[in-house]
Structure formats: structure tokens, C-alpha cells
């Protein structure tokens with residue numbers, strides 16, 4: 097038997113939300129010359145979740161890797177640019193801070209920038225850390241930049257993501273995949289059939305059609321039709337660490353030009369988001385039902401919304417966690433069927449594309465995939481654990497005690513892995529470095545600093561350097577950022593000029 101005859105030739109994807117269409121777009125692109133039938137079944141009766149509008153930079157890389165033109169994508173998904181997230185009222189009411197994408201400052205004389213900043217701070221320089229972030233300054237001045245003219249300027253390293261309309265994204269990816277030969281079937285799966293060894297054999301639709309395949313991708317949303325309802329892969333429930341378990345969402349009209357960042361405001365029993373798109377704003381309140389009922393949450397959200405509300409409030413329950421095995425037997429779970437970490441750092445759609453990249457790396461064949469499958473599942477779990485710990489950090493470092501929810505967050509148990517990371521940081525500003533980590537050092541520094549967690553000391557090797565020179569160097573860097581940013585176009589002006597049809 098040749099290796100080729102061992103290749104999988106039929107994939108069936110169940111579900112046509114962002115996860116389903118990103119999966120078929122990726123597979124149809126990577127397998128475009130292979131002898132492989134890719135079919136997606138989606139149910140108009142069930143529909144998609146219809147939220148998920150803020151992203152992080154790696155998603156754009158995934159879109160570009162598909163050969164999609166960025167300006168066309170932005171135009172058709174009504175997207176705006178995102179330099180990061182502004183967190184309001186998380187430390188205390190009235191406080192705020194930025195989590196920008198991208199690096200903070202540059203190494204100085206071989207020393208890490210953050211350590212230099214710590215030393216200068218210890219010696220009385222109170223320039224905020226964010227004065228050294230290009231993205232934070234772009235947020236403050238509400239500007240975008242001209243990427244093609246940024247080389248050799250402080251803007252060269254700027255990293256951005258998008259806010260986008262998730263329904264339009266699914267449509268865009270659907271058209272992309274169908275143009276590459278993917279077959280789309282509209283229908284509702286009513287039954288799943290298994291082989292004797294437990295592998296999935298086929299699914300039946302309500303209209304009587306039966307669809308078989310060699311490998312299945314479960315993108316059916318929270319219900320996990322294949323991975324859980326059929327295969328019982330199990331779920332790690334992390335609600336003890338991340339207590340929010342419901343969200344209420346509404347859309348509103350824009351009242352001003354879209355800001356180039358997401359706003360996440362801490363509220364009585366959770367937090368609200370504000371995500372500005374070209375044509376409207378997405379709003380939501382993520383809360384914990386132990387401390388707040390649906391009506392109070394809806395009222396809180398509606399009071400917080402700036403423009404005229406243009407959709408009916410919708411409640412979405414969820415359980416934070418992930419499948420114990422995301423690839424189980426001949427089934428891969430993606431998107432909400434795989435797991436859900438609350439949307440505080442906009443990581444869900446990224447996890448879909450990251451999982452797909454890993455799946456392509458450990459691609460299955462018709463033979464025994466057990467070893468590859470184990471390694472794949474281990475990697476996906478590491479991604480989730482990294483994000484989980486990073487999210488908990490936002491809550492457990494609060495100094496708020498004004499409501500029962502925030503008292504709970506300040507005192508709840510945290511995982512040992514996060515406890516270790518916090519302790520290491522507190523000693524001398526060190527971080528745990530993980531291979532292929534999503535959140536780089538600058539992200540951890542941003543949250544620690546925003547939540548006023550500081551190391552007890554800076555690295556003593558810095559005492560060999562001249563303090564005055566270091567302070568001058570930092571001031572010059574911050575000033576160069578400010579100047580460079582001030583010459584850039586306003587955010588919406590850039591979108592109108594470069595991305596409009």
C-alpha cells in the first residue's frame with residue numbers, strides 16, 4: 097500500500113459558524129491539489145452564535161496565509177483596526193490601563209527594556225510604562241498608521257488586529273471555501289452513527305440524507321454534537337477560576353468615529369465590552385449568575401450602551417473550560433465545541449486558527465494516529481492553560497471590594513501554575529517563557545503594571561549602567577514614539593481612504 101492510499105479523502109465538517117468556515121477555508125486551501133472531498137453541513141434552523149467580534153494579531157496572519165487581500169476582507173466584514181484593549185475600573189473604580197499588542201520599548205545595552213524601566217522608576221522617573229508602547233500611543237491619539245511607510249520608524253514593530261462582524265466573516269470564508277470546491281449542505285443533523293470501534297461513521301439529517309466521511313470536524317458550537325453528545329470526550333470545567341458564566345449582548349448605532357481599541361469595563365458582577373465596527377458597535381456584559389440575574393445584567397448593559405440600541409438583548413450561558421480531548425477518535429472539535437474561555441482577551445477565534453495550524457502539523461491519516469493525537473491534544477491544552485492563567489490574572493489582582501463579585505475574585509483560589517508566575521514576577525520581574533506562547537512578555541507586563549503589581553527589585557546587573565543616561569534614553573524613546581504617532585492618519589480616515597470600495 098502506498099502512503100497516498102492511506103490519506104484521508106473525505107472530511108465532513110458539522111457547523112457553519114466562524115469555526116466551521118475557517119476550518120474548511122484552511123483545509124480547502126492546504127488540500128487544493130489533493131484528492132479530497134470536503135463537505136460542510138450547517139443548519140439554518142439552528143443558526144450561529146453571532147458574536148465574536150474582537151480578534152488578536154495572529155488571526156490576521158492566518159487570513160493572509162489563505163491569500164486573502166486584507167483591504168478586501170476589511171471592507172466586506174465592516175472591520176475596524178484594533179491596537180489593544182482599554183481596561184476600565186478593573187483595579188479600582190476610576191482607574192484604567194491599556195493592554196496593547198506589540199513590544200514595549202527596545203533593549204538598552206543588552207538589558208531587557210522592562211528592567212531598565214523598573215530601575216528608572218525606582219530612582220524616581222514616573223514615566224508610565226505605556227509611554228513606551230507605540231500601540232498605546234496610537235490608541236491615545238486615535239490613529240492608525242501607514243504600514244508601508246513605517247520602516248525605520250518607531251512604528252515599524254506596531255502590531256494590530258481587527259474588530260469584525262462575525263456573520264460577515266463567516267459569509268466571506270464560505271465564499272472563499274466554496275470557490276475552492278467545498279460542498280455546502282444545508283440541513284440539521286438528527287443522528288450520528290458510529291462504527292463498532294466507536295469512530296464516527298456518518299450523520300443523518302432531518303430530511304433523511306446520510307453523510308459519511310473518514311474524518312469529522314465538530315464545529316457545532318456549545319452543544320458539541322459529535323465530540324460530547326456522541327463521543328463523550330469530557331470537559332475540564334474551570335468556572336472555579338473564571339466565575340463568569342453568562343453574557344447578554346446587544347448591538348447599537350455608532351455615535352462617533354470607531355475607536356481603534358476594544359473597551360472592557362469592570363461592572364458590579366463582571367465586565368462589559370464595547371467593540372466598534374464601521375457600521376455599528378457590538379456590546380455585551382459578561383457576568384456571573386451567582387451574583388447577578390439576567391434582568392439586572394440586561395439593565396446594566398443597556399445603561400452602559402452609548403448609541404441607540406438596534407437589536408434585542410440576548411442571553412448566552414456558557415461554562416468556561418475545554419474538552420478533555422479535542423481530537424478524539426476520528427473527530428476534531430473546534431471553536432465553541434472545543435471549549436470556551438471568556439472573551440476578555442478576544443482569544444476564541446484565534447484558538448480556532450491556532451488549533452487548525454496544529455492539526456495541519458499533526459495531520460491524521462487512515463492509520464493509527466494515537467501518538468500524534470496525544471501530542472496534538474497536549475499542545476492545544478497548553479494553549480488553553482496559558483490563556484486561562486492570563487485571564488485569571490486580570491481578576492485576581494483587583495483591589496476592588498465594592499461588590500460581592502469583586503470580593504470573590506480577590507479571594508478565590510488560583511491555579512498553582514498562575515501562583516508560580518505571579519511569585520516569579522514579584523521577586524524580580526521575571527516571567528515564565530513557554531514555547532509558542534500567545535502572550536509575550538509585554539502582555540504580562542501590561543496587566544501586572546495596570547493592576548499595580550510590581551517586582552520587589554530590578555535586576556542588579558543594571559546598577560553597572562549610568563542612571564541619568566538610562567533615563568535620557570527612555571525619555572528620547574517615548575518622545576520619538578509620540579512624534580511618529582502624531583504624523584499618522586486618524587483611524588477612521590485611514591479606513592475610509594484605504595479600505596473603502
Ligand code: FAD
Pocket residue numbers: 110111112113114115116137138139140142143144145146147148149150151262283284285286315316317318319321343380412414430431432433439442443444445446
Ligand atoms: P457557532 O457560531 O455557534 O456555530 C455552530 C454551527 O453549528 C452553526 O452553523 C449551527 O447551525 C451548526 N449546528 C449546530 N447544531 C447543528 C446540527 N444539529 N446540525 C447541523 N448544524 C448544526 N471570540 C473572539 O475571538 N472574540 C470575541 O470577542 C468573542 N466574543 C464572544 C462573546 C461571547 C459572549 C461568546 C459566547 C463568544 C465569543 N467569542 C469571541 C467566541 C466566538 O463567538 C466563537 O468562537 C466563534 O463564533 C465560533 O463559533 P462556532 O463556529 O464554534 O459556533
